[in-house]
Every structure is written in C-alpha cells, then in structure tokens.
Amino acid sequence: MKKDDLNKKQRYALDTMLSGSNVFLTGDAGTGKTTVIQTFIDEAEKAGKNILVSATTGIAADNIGYGATTVHRALNISIKFEDYKKKVKSRAELLKEADVLIIDEISMCRFDLFNMIAKTIITENEERAVDRLLIGEDKEDIQLIVIGDFYQLPPVITTDDRKILCRMYGSDYGKGGKYEHGYAFMSEYWKEMGFEYIKLDEVCRQNDEGFKYVLNDIKYGNNIRKSIAYLENNESDKVIPEAPFLVGTNAEADRINNTFLGKLDKKTEKVFHAAVDGELTSADIKNIAFAREDLILNIGAKVMITVNDLSGNYVNGTIGIIQKIVENGEFEESYLVIKTDKGKTVSLYRYNKDIEKQVIEESEQEKDGRKIVKEKIVRKKVGSFSQFPVKLAWAISIHKSQGQTFEKINIDPCCWDPGQFYVAVSRAKSANGIHFIRPIKQSYIKAFSKDNERLLEQSFEVEEGA
CATH class of the missing domain: 3.40.50.300 (P-loop containing nucleotide triphosphate hydrolases)
Known part of the structure; x- marks a missing residue:
C-alpha cells in the first residue's frame, strides 16, 4: 500500500x-x-x-x-x-x-x-x-x-x-x-x-456500528450483560453449515477436523506429497500457512484457502468445499475444484512458495579514498515448497484465527484467557454472521484487567498522535 x-x-x-x-x-x-x-x-x-x-x-x-x-x-x-x-x-x-x-x-x-x-x-x-x-x-x-x-x-x-x-x-x-x-x-x-x-x-474490518460498540465494550470489559444480550439477539439462530467453528484449543480443532474428515467417502481420499526444493529445515516449513508435507484431502472436505488469487477469485481465508480432485499426472497440473462459501466455483492449483531468509550480503564501497566492506541485510531465496495451499477448516483454534477475518463463523464461547473471547468475536464482520454453539456466560468474557492497564500506562508516557 x-x-x-x-x-x-x-x-x-x-x-x-x-x-x-x-x-x-x-x-x-x-x-x-x-x-x-x-x-x-x-x-x-x-x-x-x-x-x-x-x-x-x-x-x-x-x-x-x-x-x-x-x-x-x-x-x-x-x-x-x-x-x-x-x-x-x-x-x-x-x-x-x-x-x-x-x-x-x-x-x-x-x-x-x-x-x-x-x-x-x-x-x-x-x-x-x-x-x-x-x-x-x-x-x-x-x-x-x-x-x-x-x-x-x-x-x-x-x-x-x-x-x-x-x-x-x-x-x-x-x-x-x-x-x-x-x-x-x-x-x-x-x-x-x-x-x-x-x-x-x-x-x-467491521461496518456495523452497533457491532463495533459491542466489540469495544467486550475488549475493555464494559457493559458485559448488555453486550451478551446484543450478541445473542443478533446472532444467527442456527449453526451456519458453510462456516468454520472457532474453538479454544488446537487439540479440539484437530479432533473436530479429523471427525468430519473420517465421515467422508474413503474412496475419494487422496494423499498429496509436497515438493520441497533446497536445503529447508523443519522450522522453515513449519512457518508456512499450508505446511503439510503429506496432505490428506477428500471430496466433500471443508478447507480454507491460505493464499490470495491475483484475479480476485479468492483470498487468504476463503472457506469452501472440495467438489472435485483432478490428477493430471504432471505434478503442477493437478488441481482442486472448490465451491466457496460465497457460491463461486474456483480451480486451485498447487502453490509454489519461495522460502526466503534474511541474510547478510557484503559489498565493497569507497570512502575517503579507501575501500571499505559494507554489509547489508537482504532477503535470499533458500528453497521452495509446493503444495495445495489449503488446510482443513471445519474447525480452527481461536489462537490460530488471530489476524484473520471471516464472513461467517460458529463460535464456542467457552473461553478462559484474557482477550480470547474478544479475538474470537472480532474475527467476524457483523453479529449476524456469528452463531454461538452454547449460551454465552459472563465468566467466558475475560478482558485485559484494570491492574494490567495501569501497569501498561506506567510503563511509558502515553503520547498519542494526531
């Protein structure tokens, strides 16, 4: 930008x-x-x-x-x-x-x-x-x-x-x-x-002014009963079939994803092996959003696309259902046919992600008539990782959802960490794009404490800009 x-x-x-x-x-x-x-x-x-x-x-x-x-x-x-x-x-x-x-x-x-x-x-x-x-x-x-x-x-x-x-x-x-x-x-x-x-x-992210005010109250721990009433009065009254579940732990997300995957027809199950080029470590691969060296997919699987499409057919975070798996023999030519939650059918090919590292590069320069060696931090390609850029998306942990936006989500409101409920709810664009799978209790909404606010304020002079 x-x-x-x-x-x-x-x-x-x-x-x-x-x-x-x-x-x-x-x-x-x-x-x-x-x-x-x-x-x-x-x-x-x-x-x-x-x-x-x-x-x-x-x-x-x-x-x-x-x-x-x-x-x-x-x-x-x-x-x-x-x-x-x-x-x-x-x-x-x-x-x-x-x-x-x-x-x-x-x-x-x-x-x-x-x-x-x-x-x-x-x-x-x-x-x-x-x-x-x-x-x-x-x-x-x-x-x-x-x-x-x-x-x-x-x-x-x-x-x-x-x-x-x-x-x-x-x-x-x-x-x-x-x-x-x-x-x-x-x-x-x-x-x-x-x-x-x-x-x-x-x-x-949000255009709904009422929802913005409620998010603000939840974030700061204000008007909690009123906020719960607003969310429950404006939420979708049924589970949203096309939307993922946001849950408290990775283990719970994995359990839900594996349960749903296990119900699909095994005859259409395919295992796709990633192509790894260069000297990549497990840590290099772990940082990739679609890091699966052996990816198990099935027709009917709910997945999240984790890259952006330059033509605008999908974006990072688009949810959809796999309609067809096409294998053309050639590694690069296999593709998935996915129907997105907006009703659009898209073809998704393997994505080749270049892995870059920040390294030091030396160059000679002249200063005051003498040669000196200047060192600069540059990004250098050290390898590549090719795989379908998707991950199972019947369920996602709230921690892993931080930073993402969803049109529609089902939320398990049972939260225990400060800010956890706020992070879950603020992934949505509006309250009517949310369904809570159980009643919201006040105890689920834990905000950053007033004591912590004071400690944060004391840690520096707060000088807000224009």
Whole structure:
C-alpha cells in the first residue's frame, strides 16, 4: 500500500517510524496495523535501511512476509526457558547489521523473552557507541518497532513454565499474582526502550456500528450483560453449515477436523506429497500457512484457502468445499475444484512458495579514498515448497484465527484467557454472521484487567498522535 492510501492516524504512525523513533504500535482488531508495518518496510528499504523483520509466532511471521521469521530465530535466542535469564554473550549476526528490528504480535511475547531481546539490543547499541567514538563508525542505534494489542491473546505459559517463573522471579508470576500473564511490558527493560505509543483507532474490518460498540465494550470489559444480550439477539439462530467453528484449543480443532474428515467417502481420499526444493529445515516449513508435507484431502472436505488469487477469485481465508480432485499426472497440473462459501466455483492449483531468509550480503564501497566492506541485510531465496495451499477448516483454534477475518463463523464461547473471547468475536464482520454453539456466560468474557492497564500506562508516557 502507498502512503497516500493510509488514513490520518496510519500516516502519523508511518511518519513516526520513519523518523527513527522506537514505536509501540497498537490498535483494535482490524485497524490496519499490519498494513502500516508493510508500508514502513517498503519505505525504509527504499531509503537504504536494513530491516530485520520478525514475529512472536510463525503464523504472524508468514502473514507479514518480507522473509520474516520468529524472533527466536532472528536473534538466535534459544527457546529453552532457562536460557532467557542468562547473560547475553553473543549477538545474532543479522542484528549486528540491522538498522531496524520489527517484532509483530508483541502481546504473545513473554516478559522473560523480552528481557533477552532488550539485553541483546542494548549490548549491540553499546558496542556501536564505542565504535562511533573510537573509529568514527556511522552506524546508529537499533530502532525497535513492536506491534500488537495487549487486549488480545496473552503469552502462553505452561504449568511447568509457571513453576520455573515463580522460582526464578517470585510468586507474583504465579496464578492470581500481579504479573500472572507475563506480558512484555512487565519486563524491567520495556520502559528503557522509550517507545512512542501510537494507537490506531479506525476499524476497517467491521461496518456495523452497533457491532463495533459491542466489540469495544467486550475488549475493555464494559457493559458485559448488555453486550451478551446484543450478541445473542443478533446472532444467527442456527449453526451456519458453510462456516468454520472457532474453538479454544488446537487439540479440539484437530479432533473436530479429523471427525468430519473420517465421515467422508474413503474412496475419494487422496494423499498429496509436497515438493520441497533446497536445503529447508523443519522450522522453515513449519512457518508456512499450508505446511503439510503429506496432505490428506477428500471430496466433500471443508478447507480454507491460505493464499490470495491475483484475479480476485479468492483470498487468504476463503472457506469452501472440495467438489472435485483432478490428477493430471504432471505434478503442477493437478488441481482442486472448490465451491466457496460465497457460491463461486474456483480451480486451485498447487502453490509454489519461495522460502526466503534474511541474510547478510557484503559489498565493497569507497570512502575517503579507501575501500571499505559494507554489509547489508537482504532477503535470499533458500528453497521452495509446493503444495495445495489449503488446510482443513471445519474447525480452527481461536489462537490460530488471530489476524484473520471471516464472513461467517460458529463460535464456542467457552473461553478462559484474557482477550480470547474478544479475538474470537472480532474475527467476524457483523453479529449476524456469528452463531454461538452454547449460551454465552459472563465468566467466558475475560478482558485485559484494570491492574494490567495501569501497569501498561506506567510503563511509558502515553503520547498519542494526531
């Protein structure tokens, strides 16, 4: 997207980022946070900046594009919990050359991981300061941009991890403790980053004004009884057959998908093996939205298409039913005939996804009559993965739905995490595009707590833009 296509607040966010400030970009679901970031990357790269793009989850990294990877891989940080508290001894090679580090879905980043990220950046910046003083190096400090909404899903903390957190950091990190959810802004380093706080406030996903107000109340924990009444009075009164189910866990989504798949005629079942080219690791493949090396499909299967069609016949997130499976012998010529939830019949071929990594490229330049080696972060193709870009879609976990939009959805409202119910409901464009499979209880709607709001506000001076 071009800068001129952004709304006023989005342009303010973009300009602040381009000025070099550290930024925390937030906003309600559907306000265009990803759009702003993608526009910033395009503009900053045109200006010759080295951008290191990452996210807290593989799905979020895949959604951004630009060779993005998980923050663990980008910074060479171990995913072993015990390593988070160790002193930083070395820094990722990519970070040494970065002008900007971007981290998407910061709400899913635990405070101890943010500690490690911040210490890594601080250590690198200290070395750059010394180089500027002693050898006249012109590399500025790393700019940090984090994106996300703390009112959506919190970091995942397993029972075992929580025990270790309590042992290492104290009982405040236990169930019911002051820092129970371990958000990144609870890190001792968050305030030190000096973020400019920018909140996008124009929702582009929903046009129904009444639904927008209800979503806002649910997000902030206001008028819950009134919000439940609105949703139940305006929802679809029956299960929506063509729509997916949003459920609380991956295990429940897998159970539902496998149950429905098992009811289809085995005679039409086909197994499609992916074509993998290059030296790809399991982690490279895992980050792909349609990462199935052996994909089992059947006529009658409900699937979600996970790529966009340039001609506009479907988009990432389109739901449909497989009507026909055509095998032409040639790998590339096999295709699926899918009837979408909008009644359109489309042909879907295998999708060849180039796998890119962010790597360092050296080039020689002249400065003051002498040759110097300049290093730049570039995106380099390391392989490709070819498969039908679909995944079973009778059911999807609420966590995996974050960032997506659906015309119609069936929701199991039984939620337990702060922001989980809000994320589920805000995937829809309107209340009448939702069916709840059980009555909504007030206990299912857990908002970001007032105590956490105060902690977040205390973590920086809140300076909203124009």
